Amino acid sequence: TQLALLKALTPLFNMTAIRPVVNSKTCTNVSIIFTIYGILGVVCSLTSLSLFQWWPNEFVTWDAGQCGSDRISLPREKFWVPDIVINEFMDENTAPSVPYVFLFNTGMVHDAHPVRIISSCNLDIYTFPFDIQNCTLTFNSYLHYGIESSCVTDNLGSPLICVIFWLQIRLKRRATMYVVNLLIPSCFLITVDLFSFLLPPQSVDRSSFKMTLILGYTVFLLIMNDLLPVTGNAIPLINVFFSLCLALMVASLLETIVITNLLSGAADFGPVPNWIRVLLLQILGPLVYLFLISPFYYFKIEMKTQVGKNENIKAPTEVGSPVDEGKAVQELRSLGKDVQSIRLLVEKQLKQNDSEEEWIQVGFIIDRLLFGLYILFITVSFITIIVIWVNSYG
Structure with a gap:
């Protein structure tokens, strides 16, 4: 037993x-x-x-x-x-x-x-x-x-x-939970910020919309912070992705502020500096398919005074009194000075309008350039995420 x-x-x-x-x-x-x-x-x-x-x-x-x-x-x-x-x-x-x-x-x-x-x-x-x-x-x-x-x-x-x-x-x-809770919402928000570039800056206030997106994205990162790793020898690639997304949102907000300032106060600015004209208008402008085409042109007004008699037009005369040719010539000279003053004012106004148009063109080039960087960043991010995901299952 x-x-x-x-x-x-x-x-x-x-x-x-x-x-x-x-x-x-x-x-x-x-x-x-x-x-x-x-x-x-x-x-x-x-x-x-x-x-x-x-x-x-x-x-x-x-x-x-x-x-x-x-x-x-x-x-x-x-x-x-x-x-x-x-x-x-x-x-x-x-x-x-x-x-x-x-x-x-x-x-x-x-x-x-x-x-x-x-x-x-x-x-x-x-x-x-x-x-x-x-x-x-x-x-x-x-x-x-x-x-x-x-x-x-x-x-x-x-x-x-x-x-x-x-x-x-x-x-x-198991990456599915992190993709659904972290990557997809972040991509949605950055895509919404991308399409906000389609809003016309001259008639719609972009800044309030972009500020709302930044606040929402910040709250999203704070809520999802517990899902991110806190240990390791290197910074995770996903943290770099989130930082770049936030940096692009902030950059788009700053760019919107610059665009709004240029559109509303371009008339008060001086001529565009030469280095900005060369860098943005001549180099970056063609790269983003925005060319400098101004609707204003300089005109040369040539005034010719003909002295003499016209066969079809008779000088005004007073009945019973001789024609005062000296007085007529003096009035014509005074009229010529007035026309020349008007010409100078018109040229000055045209030059001012052309400078204003250049500043507006600078703003549009910056807007288009950041829009292109947005598209490039989102494309590279999507390709990188898909490649890493596929390799992890391989």
Whole structure:
């Protein structure tokens, strides 16, 4: 019976302090099997697994037919237990303890218990949320010198930590949640800001619309901040994407302010500086398909005064009095001076209107240039996200 078997095994319980071998030079082969049930988190590396290990006890064997059982469950503290540890442990094991082990009739001790590992792992989160992590769990014994004698030493002659075996865990993140909650809303907001360039700046206030978008995007980033990684050796690419999106939104708001100022106050500005005219109007303008075409032209007004008589037009005369030619010439000269003054005023107005048109053209070129940068950024971002996503599944 089990009671008789337990009574027969009682002397064995006083031998927990020594390794269960008859000869101290005999090696004890400890076998380990583990099953990973889940990754609870990757803040450090929180893993839940079941550890199965067994080893022989040379002090005990029995006949299963005579004793009525081939195994018996006994308290763990009654047996010698190997000091197999995991080097990457960062905290104590918080899994529920199993107080019993199985002792088989062959002398084999079978120990099964859950392990909750909080371990250190070097995370490469550059391609988050499409990243793949490789974490290692190393099993070894610090106490038994029989294993240490087979270890390799380094160049300085000092012995290295003896490794029994190591387990490499390959973690692949499920990126769908991050794509739906982070990338797609961000792309929607940046696309709405892109289409806001289609609003005519001369009749619609873009600035309030863009300011609302910036505030909404900032609140969105604050809400979703908990989904972003906080550990790692490099800045994640998704953080760079969010920063560039916010920078483009702010740049578009500043550009809208500049455009509004140019459209409303271009008449008060002086002539366009030469370097701005060369850089924007002559170089960047053709690149964004905006050419400098002014509706105003300079006209040269040539005035010719003909002195003489016209056969069809007779000079006004007074009946009974001679024609005062000197007075007529004086009036014509006065009229010519008035026409010349009007001509100068018209030329000045035309030049002022042309300068105003150049400033407005500068604003439109800046607007078109930022619009092109927006399209380029969104296109490159979409292609990069799709390529990284496809490669992560490959």
